[in-house]
Amino acid sequence: MRVLLGAFGDPGHAFPILALGSELVARGHEVGVETWQRWREPAEALGMTFAAAPEYQVFPTREVPLKPYEAAARAALVSRELVASFEPDVVVADILTAAPALAADLEGVPRATLVPHVFPDLPSGFPPFSIGARLPRTAVGRRLWGLTDRLVAIGVEQGRVEYNECRARLGLEPVPYGHSGLSRSLTMVGTFPQLEYPRQWPAWTRIVGPMLWELGGPLVEPPAGVGPVVLVATSTSQDPSGSLLRAALDGLADEPVRVIAISEPRDDAPANAVLAPWMSYAATMPHCDLVITHGGHGTVARALASGVPVLISPAAGDMAETAARVDWAGVGVRLAPRFSTPWGVRLAVRRALRSRGLRLRAGELARWVRANPGPAAAATQLERWAATVRRASSRAEGPAA
DSSP states (O other), X not given: OEEEEEOXXXXXXXXXXXXXXXXXXXXXXXXXXXXXXXXXXXXXXXXXXXXXXXXXXXXXXXXXXXXXXXXXXXXXXXXXXXXXXXXXXXXXXXXXXXXXXXXHHHHTOOEEEEESSSOOOOOTTSOXXXXXXOOOSSHHHHHHHHXXXXXXXXXXXXXXXXXXXXXXXXXXXXXXXXXXTSOSSOEEEOSOGGGSOSOOOOTTEEEOXXXXXXXXXXXXXXXXXXXXXXXXXOOTTTOTTOHHHHHHHHHHTTSSOEEEEXXXXXTTOOTTEEEESXXXXXXXXXXXXXXXXXXXXXXXXXXXXXXXXXXXXXXXXXXXXXXXXXXXXXXXXXXXXXXXXXXXXXXXXXXXXXXXXXXXXXXXXXXXXXXXXXXXXXXXXXXXXXXXXXXXXXXXHOSOO
């Protein structure tokens, strides 16, 4: 099978696609990947054919007035050339990456979607996605959240209208449904099923498990001594000033813990902390007792796959949703950004480290993911779907003359 993958270039979106591509190559498939130039070397090292995706500013400014779907329409024409030349049997696009999905439609190639976090399309009675509210426990709570359905529907419809305007620019027919980034043929959800609320699932969705991949790096040892090990793995893109990192280092300086932090060297680093600009999470996290993070799904998934609970102070995007799911599943602690002070971090860390239940439940998720590796599950789902597509195409073409 020939598979073309497309992903937004942020690590939280590119890494899951590279994880899938690596598994497909290992199974003998021909794989192409279109993403940002920065991932060319690892993609080619994994055996994939690489194509650099057009890179546009995501949000318009006065200096760069290009709107997101205008950028998608332009990028789709570039991706279309790649689809035509690579001649894939199927295309898999990251949920944020419209261009390869549109290009697949232009070339008549079946397409699937990979969601690298919890599923964003929630039923009535659930809190709106990404606001950070947990699943209601009572019928009254579900009715109250149902009052937000109309507001959510307005936003979803606006997205559908803008997406269809983009499709119209390309000569494509409009789609009749919202959440248009989700393929109604196959959407694979790259998260733990334990982080998904119980619900009726659409027939075209499959929860495949976390899509774990990393560039690699060294194992970082904690400071010498005894005491729990706390890894501070904050997001530099969402917190460029390093406020959560500083709060963690200051708040834990006098605690009986040993700290490892992703950071450039600092003159004011406390004695119980080791700072490293880069590390292998896969190698380092299994030796930790707690991970402090802003809640990027990839970091959270790696921690839980290592059997380590998380402390999340969400910053942006889907991080608040991930924090709510972690809290609901009992595998971590939430800390509101307004309490991300040295005092707040210190109390939250004490609470997390005291809870034996958090560690036990995180261990359950680690055992689950070892038995159900996400890239393998996603590749299997893709192979089955592609076989169904081929059979349907053969029946449509009829018997050979």
